[in-house]
Amino acid sequence: MECKDRISAIEIWMLNVSQDGGIDRYDDLHIDSIDPEWKSREARISGGLLAFQDAVRTRDKLTLPVTVALGLSLISENFVWSETVGFAQLRPRLDWTPPSLYLFREGEEPGTDFDQAIRDGLVDPDAVSIAFNLVDVPGFRAGRLLRFRRTGSDEYTHSAFLFG
Numbered sequence: 149m150e151c152k153d154r155i156s157a158i159e160i161w162m163l164n165v166s167q168d169g170g171i172d173r174y175d176d177l178h179i180d181s182i183d184p185e186w187k188s189r190e191a192r193i194s195g196g197l198l199a200f201q202d203a204v205r206t207r208d209k210l211t212l213p214v215t216v217a218l219g220l221s222l223i224s225e226n227f228v229w230s231e232t233v234g235f236a237q238l239r240p241r242l243d244w245t246p247p248s249l250y251l252f253r254e255g256e257e258p259g260t261d262f263d264q265a266i267r268d269g270l271v272d273p274d275a276v277s278i279a280f281n282l283v284d285v286p287g288f289r290a291g292r293l294l295r296f297r298r299t300g301s302d303e304y305t306h307s308a309f310l311f312g
Contacts, residue, residue: 201312272297
């Protein structure tokens with residue numbers, strides 16, 4: 149798909165999410181909806197990074213006061229995580245879901261206030277949020293690895309978010 153078509157798809161999604169309450173519903177945009185070539189498991193990391201970088205540039209062009217995030221769903225297994233992560237660590241841990249773009253209000257990014265989510269009864273008290281850094285990713289500001297179990301659920305969710 150042409151780069152300008154991908155950017156157009158991201159821009160339309162961003163404007164809709166920022167204007168119709170989608171930011172509160174966590175309306176996401178799967179990268180394979182931006183470009184069908186990114187559907188394959190092998191293309192998810194590179195496609196996700198391109199989509200993330202395009203989304204950060206589009207956000208800046210539109211001067212939207214939001215954080216752009218790339219969410220990666222990870223398989224639910226325990227693994228050792230370091231503060232500096234490479235995509236080689238992430239690639240084998242991706243689950244079946246393609247990465248997605250999200251918009252968040254600044255300061256309301258996932259994992260920034262698990263204490264409140266625990267107090268509100270949304271997640272169990274053993275929720276974990278670990279900050280990580282990536283190198284050589286233009287537009288990258290911060291990253292978070294999240295491990296949590298929704299209250300009443302038996303399954304843990306593992307996700308990684310890149311914020312820009």
